[in-house]
Amino acid sequence: MRVRLELTNHGKAGYAVRAPRSLVKGRRRVVVRVGQREVSVHCSSGPAQATLGLSPALMAKMHLRRGMRLHARFDGRVLHIGPLVGILVPATTGLPNPVGNMTLGVRYFIEQARTVGVYAFAFSCSAVDFKRGQIRGYTLSSGGEQSRWVRRLFPLPDVVYDHITYRRRDRAADIRKLRARLTEAGIPFFNQGFFDKWDVHNRLMNSPHMQPHLPETTPLSLEALQEMTAKYRRVFIKPAQGSLGRNIYILTRSPTGRFEFRRGRGRASRQMLNDLSNVEAKLARLKKDHYIVQQGLELCRAYGRAVDIRVIMQRTQHGRWAVTKIFARVARRGRLVSNISAGGKGLSASRTLRRCFSSSKVKSLIREIRRVAHLVCETMAENTDGHLGELGVDVGVDRQGHVWVIEVNSKPHRKAYDTLEGRPTAKRSFRRPMQYAAYLAGFRI
Ligand SMILES: Nc1ncnc2c1ncn2[C@@H]1O[C@H](COP(=O)(O)OP(=O)(O)O)[C@@H](O)[C@H]1O
Numbered sequence: 190m191r192v193r194l195e196l197t198n199h200g201k202a203g204y205a206v207r208a209p210r211s212l213v214k215g216r217r218r219v220v221v222r223v224g225q226r227e228v229s230v231h232c233s234s235g236p237a238q239a240t241l242g243l244s245p246a247l248m249a250k251m252h253l254r255r256g257m258r259l260h261a262r263f264d265g266r267v268l269h270i271g272p273l274v275g276i277l278v279p280a281t282t283g284l285p286n287p288v289g290n291m292t293l294g295v296r297y298f299i300e301q302a303r304t305v306g307v308y309a310f311a312f313s314c315s316a317v318d319f320k321r322g323q324i325r326g327y328t329l330s331s332g333g334e335q336s337r338w339v340r341r342l343f344p345l346p347d348v349v350y351d352h353i354t355y356r357r358r359d360r361a362a363d364i365r366k367l368r369a370r371l372t373e374a375g376i377p378f379f380n381q382g383f384f385d386k387w388d389v390h391n392r393l394m395n396s397p398h399m400q401p402h403l404p405e406t407t408p409l410s411l412e413a414l415q416e417m418t419a420k421y422r423r424v425f426i427k428p429a430q431g432s433l434g435r436n437i438y439i440l441t442r443s444p445t446g447r448f449e450f451r452r453g454r455g456r457a458s459r460q461m462l463n464d465l466s467n468v469e470a471k472l473a474r475l476k477k478d479h480y481i482v483q484q485g486l487e488l489c490r491a492y493g494r495a496v497d498i499r500v501i502m503q504r505t506q507h508g509r510w511a512v513t514k515i516f517a518r519v520a521r522r523g524r525l526v527s528n529i530s531a532g533g534k535g536l537s538a539s540r541t542l543r544r545c546f547s548s549s550k551v552k553s554l555i556r557e558i559r560r561v562a563h564l565v566c567e568t569m570a571e572n573t574d575g576h577l578g579e580l581g582v583d584v585g586v587d588r589q590g591h592v593w594v595i596e597v598n599s600k601p602h603r604k605a606y607d608t609l610e611g612r613p614t615a616k617r618s619f620r621r622p623m624q625y626a627a628y629l630a631g632f633r634i
Pocket residue numbers: 404425427431432433434435437453483484485486487488495496497525526527528583585595596
């Protein structure tokens with residue numbers, strides 16, 4: 190039995206709850222659970238269908254407030270109120286902008302959570318007190334559009350959404366320790382960590398259905414460069430843990446047998462090389478990273494520029510993968526990487542593809558892109574420990590209309606569309622992870 194309820198005041202001393210009879214079936218004692226906190230309480234039932242009365246002591250104990258709209262489910266013993274979702278952020282910075290430059294994005298998550306009856310708050314690693322079973326975090330006061338940030342205590346949540354958005358923080362000892370303790374405490378979390386391009390390639394290669402969509406990829410070595418440049422006119426050299434198009438290099442074989450060497454972004458200098466033996470020495474030295482060599486794709490072009498397609502895939506409240514957003518990225522003039530941060534532009538996918546293909550071909554291409562993106566998500570989920578709630582899938586379409594997977598991102602940037610402007614896809618991209626969190630918490634909302 191599960192229902193959506195408004196929390197109201199129940200004028201009783203001690204821990205007491207008044208719940209709809211249809212939910213608690215006349216039980217006199219129940220265990221009320223919020224997040225990981227459980228309290229045995231006196232229970233009375235009333236005819237009201239849409240409210241749940243909590244005594245002031247219980248309200249305080251559970252750090253809940255009157256007027257909240259949440260869900261409740263009852264399994265015959267435990268009355269679980271929630272879901273309570275913690276958004277783990279790299280650091281908090283105090284009021285009035287508690288999550289620094291991520292404050293606006295986190296606000297959208299919390300607002301969207303509220304619209305579907307999910308109670309969400311942001312917290313940093315250091316704010317978790319496992320001994321007392323509580324977290325000091327930040328949420329929004331009730332009050333619609335005008336809601337302000339407030340600092341509050343919360344019980345340990347039902348689920349944690351891992352929103353550590355940069356690699357350095359992700360590797361830090363305290364974050365790793367927190368994850369271990371969450372696991373110990375049986376608190377599920379999702380979207381943990383970052384991917385390594387070589388590792389992703391291998392995970393996807395596990396699926397025979399994926400193989401035709403994966404450009405040939407190998408770890409960097411002189412032999413690999415020789416072999417790949419003999420096979421393909423152009424190869425991409427990419428840091429396996431890179432992002433934003435940074436430190437990408439491109440080698441193109443010329444008709445004379447020499448090689449043009451250029452950077453993907455930054456100053457577009459080009460050098461001609463007679464042989465490949467000093468390529469490695471020209472790459473930026475990376476501390477904890479290594480490079481891969483990848484078959485260069487002859488991507489379709491629009492406005493004379495390389496195009497690729499970003500598909501934002503997210504899991505829904507039913508736990509199923511769905512396309513939240515799909516858009517084309519068109520490289521800056523003269524560039525071969527289309528990342529927005531490298532001057533690329535986000536545009537409508539079908540309109541952009543229509544510059545290279547007929548309208549009917551574009552329709553079938555979009556279907557194919559969606560199919561491949563689903564396949565990527567299912568294959569990644571099967572080959573990943575832990576829960577994946579969202580993925581950014583970069584695909585390319587070559588001039589023959591074949592769809593290739595260029596890269597899979599575990600933390601797709603929301604920059605390109607994080608101003609809401611009433612656009613439903615933008616809101617949805619913040620709502621879905623909160624709905625998926627509810628699903629992981631066992632709430633069917
Ligand atoms: N094999 C390839 N063939 C053609 N273009 C590519 C290839 N690999 C990358 N690119 C271009 O470079 C961009 C950045 O590459 P990507 O692998 O996504 O690295 P990053 O993690 O830096 O975004 C892609 O969006 C695409 O425009």
